[in-house]
Structures are given as structure tokens and as C-alpha cells.
Amino acid sequence: MPPAAGGRPSRSRSGAPADRHHQYAGLVSRWCALAVDLAIVASAAGATASLPPLVWQEVTGTDAQWLAAASTLVAAALPWTYFTACWWLGGRTVGALLLGLMVTRPDGGRLGIVRAGARAAAGLFLAPVWLAGMLNVLFDAERRAWHDLVFNTVVRYHAGAPERSRR
Amino acid sequence: MTSIAEPGRPLFGGSLTAAASVAAPGPPPPAAARQVVATRPVEGGRVLLGLAVLAGERLRAGAATPRAVATAVGLPVQAADEAAALTRRAGAVAARTRTRVAGLPGSRLLTDRVDRGRQRLARAGARATTRGRASLALGRADAVLFVRRAVDDGLRWAEGRAVPRLVDALVPHLVAEVVPRLIEGAIPQIRERVLPVVIEDLTADENVRELMVIQGRGVIGDTAEQLRSSTAQADDRVESAIRRLFGG
Numbered sequence: 001m002p003p004a005a006g007g008r009p010s011r012s013r014s015g016a017p018a019d020r021h022h023q024y025a026g027l028v029s030r031w032c033a034l035a036v037d038l039a040i041v042a043s044a045a046g047a048t049a050s051l052p053p054l055v056w057q058e059v060t061g062t063d064a065q066w067l068a069a070a071s072t073l074v075a076a077a078l079p080w081t082y083f084t085a086c087w088w089l090g091g092r093t094v095g096a097l098l099l100g101l102m103v104t105r106p107d108g109g110r111l112g113i114v115r116a117g118a119r120a121a122a123g124l125f126l127a128p129v130w131l132a133g134m135l136n137v138l139f140d141a142e143r144r145a146w147h148d149l150v151f152n153t154v155v156r157y158h159a160g161a162p163e164r165s166r167r
Numbered sequence: 168m169t170s171i172a173e174p175g176r177p178l179f180g181g182s183l184t185a186a187a188s189v190a191a192p193g194p195p196p197p198a199a200a201r202q203v204v205a206t207r208p209v210e211g212g213r214v215l216l217g218l219a220v221l222a223g224e225r226l227r228a229g230a231a232t233p234r235a236v237a238t239a240v241g242l243p244v245q246a247a248d249e250a251a252a253l254t255r256r257a258g259a260v261a262a263r264t265r266t267r268v269a270g271l272p273g274s275r276l277l278t279d280r281v282d283r284g285r286q287r288l289a290r291a292g293a294r295a296t297t298r299g300r301a302s303l304a305l306g307r308a309d310a311v312l313f314v315r316r317a318v319d320d321g322l323r324w325a326e327g328r329a330v331p332r333l334v335d336a337l338v339p340h341l342v343a344e345v346v347p348r349l350i351e352g353a354i355p356q357i358r359e360r361v362l363p364v365v366i367e368d369l370t371a372d373e374n375v376r377e378l379m380v381i382q383g384r385g386v387i388g389d390t391a392e393q394l395r396s397s398t399a400q401a402d403d404r405v406e407s408a409i410r411r412l413f414g415g
Binding site for chain 1: 398403405406
């Protein structure tokens with residue numbers, strides 16, 4: 001079991017170990033990562049839903065309703081698949097990777113597929129609650145949102161990220 | 168057997184004054200001299216003498232060769248020619264006399280003396296030839312040394328005075344007029360022929376490609392690091408502001 005995500009605690013500019021609170025990602029970083037992920041998912045879902053029927057029509061000259069339905073289904077499942085796979089396999093989505101974040105269990109372990117899938121489903125189907133629950137990051141000692149409390153997860157700054165500022 | 172002068176071939180190949188007058192700006196040589204110059208082959212001694220005369224005229228700003236010099240040079244040559252002719256005539260007379268007296272009684276004593284005289288004459292000629300060749304060699308060495316010193320002096324003078332002045336005078340002209348024209352003429356050729364080849368070589372070079380990839384990764388990595396640092400600072404600031412607002 002790793003001591004922390006990435007195996008190395010973040011340190012302050014003076015070289016002293018950062019306090020526990022600042023090992024966890026704050027609101028701005030998480031929203032920025034979420035914005036990047038939403039842009040990626042929206043683009044991918046739109047392309048998945050529209051491109052296959054369009055290509056089919058251009059090639060064969062006929063409309064394939066079954067293909068349109070299948071594409072729409074895949075596009076609808078794509079966000080959940082994306083977040084679940086990213087959190088399960090590496091603990092990081094593309095947005096989290098860009099912002100240097102990582103979703104782990106409180107003990108630093110990676111999420112299982114069930115926990116990752118449930119977390120993704122909650123975020124997608126209860127998006128307003130998800131966003132409102134994000135405000136809890138500002139007040140929690142470990143900067144945990146409501147869904148982090150529910151699914152017993154934390155979002156940490158990744159060890160490969162640059163040193164974090166201290167208050 | 169060696170003779171002093173070969174029949175029909177004078178020591179300097181003819182009249183000196185005639186040879187000098189070919190290049191001299193003075194009065195034209197007489198018709199006989201022109202005939203001699205036109206018909207005889209070019210010989211080294213005559214050429215050297217002609218060069219000496221030309222050099223003298225150059226030094227004296229194109230003036231004709233002084234009469235005294237021409238006479239001084241011509242006298243030994245004329246004497247050599249006369250001596251050669253006299254020797255040939257003497258040899259011919261001696262040969263005829265020996266033939267005539269060869270049949271007389273007691274002529275053996277006379278013909279032997281004639282033969283010994285001819286041999287002594289030949290030896291004297293050989294010695295003169297040897298000394299002449301040695302003198303020529305010494306003269307040639309002196310001439311080479313003189314030419315080398317003259318060239319060295321000329322080069323030193325050119326390096327020290329002429330070339331710097333020439334360069335100083337030429338540089339403004341080159342920079343102001345020649346170089347812009349060269350660039351103006353060369354730039355289109357460089358654009359059309361050189362740059363495409365250089366770009367193609369650079370893009371095909373593995374080292375350059377690797378360098379570009381590394382630099383690209385560095386730029387992306389630096390940008391990501393900056394973004395992460397900025398958002399982390401924003402996290403703290405937002406949190407601090409909210410806690411101050413709500414008194415947390």
C-alpha cells in the first residue's frame with residue numbers, strides 16, 4: 001500500500017513536509033480538471049453519436065436507423081465509461097492528469113471498478129448535487145466533496161506535480 | 168675535339184645592338200640587323216642581354232640605350248665574332264698547309280708541330296668554355312638572388328603600405344555598392360535553390376527531429392507545470408477567501 005498517491009509527499013518551497021490539508025486538491029484545480037474532462041467527453045460523445053451514421057450515409061447512400069441508435073447508445077455510455085475507466089485504471093482522467101490530480105482512497109489505494117463506476121454514475125446522473133457538493137471542498141479538512149464522503153475517496157495533488165504553496 | 172667557337176654560331180648569336188634595338192624605343196635598327204634578328208633562332212644569352220637592356224630603359228624612363236653602353240657591350244661580342252672567324256680561317260689555312268707539305272721530305276716534323284698546336288688551341292678553348300659556364304652559373308645565381316630580394320622587398324612594401332591603402336579605399340565602396348548588389352542578386356537564388364535543400368536536410372535529420380521532439384515536450388511540460396502551480400495557488404486563495412468570509 002503506497003503511503004500517498006504517487007509515493008512521494010508534496011513538499012513546501014522551504015523543503016519542509018507540507019501539512020496534510022495541502023496534500024489534497026482544492027476547488028479550482030478540481031473544477032478546471034472537470035472542465036477539461038467535460039470538453040473531452042462532450043466532443044467524443046458528439047463525434048460518436050453523429051459520425052458513424054453520417055459516414056454510413058455517405059458510403060451507402062441510405063440511412064441506417066440501427067446504426068444511429070447504436071451510436072447514440074454508445075455516446076450516452078461514453079462519459080460513464082470514460083470516467084470509470086480513468087479512475088479505475090490510473091486514478092486520473094485527462095483533466096486530472098493535466099492539472100496534476102489523482103483520485104484515490106483515503107489510504108492512498110486506487111479505486112476499484114465498482115467504486116469508480118458508482119462514483120462516475122453519481123456524478124453524471126446527479127450532476128447538480130455533484131457540483132453543489134464540490135463546495136464542501138472549501139470547508140473539509142481533507143478537501144473532500146460530498147461524493148468523496150459518500151464513496152470514501154480523496155483527490156490528491158499528484159506527486160509529479162510541482163510543489164504547492166502553503167498558507 | 169672542341170673548338171673555341173662553333174662555325175656559323177657566334178657567342179651571343181649576333182649583333183647586340185641589333186637585338187637590343189628590337190624592344191628599344193630608339194631609332195629603328197638597320198636593315199641588315201633586322202634581317203639577322205628575323206632569321207636567327209632565339210638564344211638564351213641574347214634574351215638575357217635584351218632583358219637587361221629593357222630593364223635599363225625602364226629605369227631611365229624609356230630613354231634609348233646610351234651609345235657608350237651599346238659600344239661597351241658590342242665590343243666583346245664583336246671581338247668574339249672576329250676571333251671566331253679568324254680561328255676558322257687559321258684552321259683552314261693550317262689544314263691546307265699541312266696537306267701541301269705532307270708529301271715533302273722531312274715534313275713529318277712540321278706536321279707534328281701543327282698537330283700539337285691545334286691540340287693546345289683546343290685545350291685552351293675547352294678551358295675557356297669551362298670558365299665561361301662557371302661565370303654564367305655564378306651570374307645566374309646572382310640574378311636569382313637579386314630577383315628574390317626584389318620580390319621580397321616588393322611584397323613587404325605591398326603588405327605594409329599598398330594593400331592596406333587599397334583595402335581602406337575599397338571597403339566603403341564594396342560595402343556601399345558591391346555587397347548590396349551581390350546580396351540582391353544572390354538572395355533569389357538562395358531562396359529558390361539553397362533554402363529548400365537546407366530545410367529538406369534539416370527535416371530529414373534524425374538529430375534535428377529528436378531535438379524538436381524534446382523541445383516540444385519541454386514546452387508542453389513547462390506549460391503544464393505552470394498551470395498546475397497556478398491552480399494550486401488558486402485553490403489556497405479561494406479557500407482562504409471563503410474562510411475569511413464565513414469566519415472559518
